[in-house]
Amino acid sequence: MVDGNGTLIKRIFENAPFVRSLGIELVSFGTGWCETSLKVTSVLKQQHGLVHAGVLMTLADHSCGGAAATTASDEQDVITVETKVAFLRPAPVSVLLCRAQVLRAGRRLVFTEAEVFTEEKIVVSKVSSTLAFVALKSS
Amino acid sequence: MVDGNGTLIKRIFENAPFVRSLGIELVSFGTGWCETSLKVTSVLKQQHGLVHAGVLMTLADHSCGGAAATTASDEQDVITVETKVAFLRPAPVSVLLCRAQVLRAGRRLVFTEAEVFTEEKIVVSKVSSTLAFVALKSS
């Protein structure tokens, strides 16, 4: 059964210390997608005063994981297999939004993509990511 | 002239707040390569108690930038165009090392790759990244 009430995706966002430390928030989700946001603070910058690529990748990766999680069964969890990120434009230090969606959920693999964009809908990064379903560990 | 004394790579590591906040250190470098390390702390974990993919991507991206910087001229800086990361194995919460090297430095683009590995030389991630030379801004 697909995780209709979002237990897994909520847990993924609540229980990840690194994601919480950056300030990444789960905004909304449905089967096959999720939206997230991040209010960029000064510590998330790189040497030119822009948002560090690692921050953009973290936001996108976790959002892709969230989207994939909405297609998992009650006994499954998701892990990232690989990801590719294209940095279309420099990302300003402001609020960043991300929408991730599932392109195809197979039996063992989930293909996803994501966009990171500003509040003015300027896309700064485009992401293509493959995840795998794994057995959920009770914790 | 290639940046033989490493002014650019040193500045890239010193002046990036996000990289410093994670604890990423520049260990050594030469023309076309650099090595970095990160002592993983508890806040860098994801929901399963492993190192977050975003941490691995940040470490690799910044190291690729460092390697590329060693091939820049005195008037150039580097920015990441795109990156792909394969997550070969879960990364344990311990010391992680990264070696990045330039595959080819052209006139405008730099192709790099990187490995993230444990102190026991177990490779956890393999990275392929393209960067671009841009004009250095005085700051």
Added chain:
Amino acid sequence: MVDGNGTLIKRIFENAPFVRSLGIELVSFGTGWCETSLKVTSVLKQQHGLVHAGVLMTLADHSCGGAAATTASDEQDVITVETKVAFLRPAPVSVLLCRAQVLRAGRRLVFTEAEVFTEEKIVVSKVSSTLAFVALKSS
């Protein structure tokens, strides 16, 4: 001036022997996009009787080049820097269509993406590709 009348994209499809030998056709295009098709023949198969991944990649790569070409100036040509292809589903031996579009055309680099799909609109591959503008050689 952007190549409004499609001189470059037409030449890219007419003058590429490999693309012609596979049977790839330019169907339509506008500024920032193009659509192509390929009637898959028996020789384009791999060992399981499906379309070879290399055929899908060739179709997508050339289409991304076409889309990028529509944003080139009269003095520019385009070359592929790197590409990533996700194989969402096996591709049947039938007619395949591809739509490529530019995500961002900068001064020196063009970010594109493409989908390869069947006549029933089933997406079989999703592609993310970076190209570079280079000086057009007279030939």
Added chain:
Amino acid sequence: MVDGNGTLIKRIFENAPFVRSLGIELVSFGTGWCETSLKVTSVLKQQHGLVHAGVLMTLADHSCGGAAATTASDEQDVITVETKVAFLRPAPVSVLLCRAQVLRAGRRLVFTEAEVFTEEKIVVSKVSSTLAFVALKSS
């Protein structure tokens, strides 16, 4: 049991019409790697008289599949999940060689990489590819 005598890899190269039509040859292999070659003919060119990116991707993809196949059990076959190719340099119309190797073979996924290079050992493309083990179909 790992496929020590290379039944699967040999079949992958013999039974793929597209690969045979290009002239790609299996040169040698062992557990976790294979080497291939391609004598580039005129039909494999793109519009600038260089080797088409699709040819390089086909050579690399099939070689990664071959390397992965050497780590499959007798009941397994391999399929490509995704691949990323960096085009470091233009590839001349001559003999091209490819070496593909397994970075990690898991229970369900195989991470590979490959280099395409000239007889003078100039690397023209670097490839990172993920494959999956699937059940072998009798044919």
